[in-house]
Amino acid sequence: MATIKYLSHSAFLLDDGLHRILIDPFISGNPNAPVKVKDISVDYIVLTHAHGDHLGDAIEIAKKCKAMIIAVNELAKYIASFSVKSHNMHIGGSYEFPFGRLKFTIAHHGSSSPDGKYMGEPAGVIITLTGKNIYHAGDTGLFYDMKLIGEMNEIDVFLCPIGDNYTMGIDDAVKAVEFVNPKLAIPIHYNTFPIIQCDPQEFVDKVIATGRNAKVMEFGEALEI
Ligand code: NI
Ligand code: MN
Numbered sequence: 760m761a762t763i764k765y766l767s768h769s770a771f772l773l774d775d776g777l778h779r780i781l782i783d784p785f786i787s788g789n790p791n792a793p794v795k796v797k798d799i800s801v802d803y804i805v806l807t808h809a810h811g812d813h814l815g816d817a818i819e820i821a822k823k824c825k826a827m828i829i830a831v832n833e834l835a836k837y838i839a840s841f842s843v844k845s846h847n848m849h850i851g852g853s854y855e856f857p858f859g860r861l862k863f864t865i866a867h868h869g870s871s872s873p874d875g876k877y878m879g880e881p882a883g884v885i886i887t888l889t890g891k892n893i894y895h896a897g898d899t900g901l902f903y904d905m906k907l908i909g910e911m912n913e914i915d916v917f918l919c920p921i922g923d924n925y926t927m928g929i930d931d932a933v934k935a936v937e938f939v940n941p942k943l944a945i946p947i948h949y950n951t952f953p954i955i956q957c958d959p960q961e962f963v964d965k966v967i968a969t970g971r972n973a974k975v976m977e978f979g980e981a982l983e984i
Pocket of ligand 1: 808810813868869898925
């Protein structure tokens with residue numbers, strides 16, 4: 760049994776009872792964050808890309824907790840320059856970590872550091888925890904290869920951006936759920952800023968109308984999977 764806790768925007772805390780894994784920890788600059796950086800304690804931090812609303816407080820948290828950051832090569836090397844432990848991977852590659860397998864997927868987006876440096880390709884990530892497959896799409900537009908991701912992996916939980924402007928909007932995200940065919944889809948990357956304001960329940964209703972399962976997670980809500 761594993762727990763996934765939604766920290767708002769694209770940030771999640773996964774916990775299998777032995778390992779705590781934080782994804783895209785945008786906390787201190789995030790008006791919806793239900794936690795404080797000082798209260799976070801983790802073993803691993805996974806980054807989908809380097810934009811400020813994903814890299815967030817990763818370096819500070821990693822230093823504080825002596826956590827390892829997992830990211831694509833260019834971003835992982837940038838992280839290493841801050842004397843933080845990092846594991847560099849790349850898209851299509853997977854690796855067996857103590858908590859389980861992690862694989863980076865494509866994402867159609869950009870990736871630059873807060874000071875404007877190129878940080879490699881943005882990614883999505885599939886994390887296997889206690890036998891459950893969690894697919895965090897990162898920031899991305901809709902792409903047809905999501906169908907392949909769904910065909911080759913039984914996705915239990917699909918964390919799917921819906922906020923539009925920078926990523927898929929609701930209708931594209933509903934199509935993405937059709938492609939990925941997860942047991943449960945959870946909307947992410949909305950309502951943090953005025954430009955990504957939308958109603959996550961509209962996404963959920965539209966997914967359910969296609970015969971699939973989706974749920975809005977409250978900011979700070981934890982779910983057992
Ligand atoms: Ni981004
Ligand atoms: Mn973003």
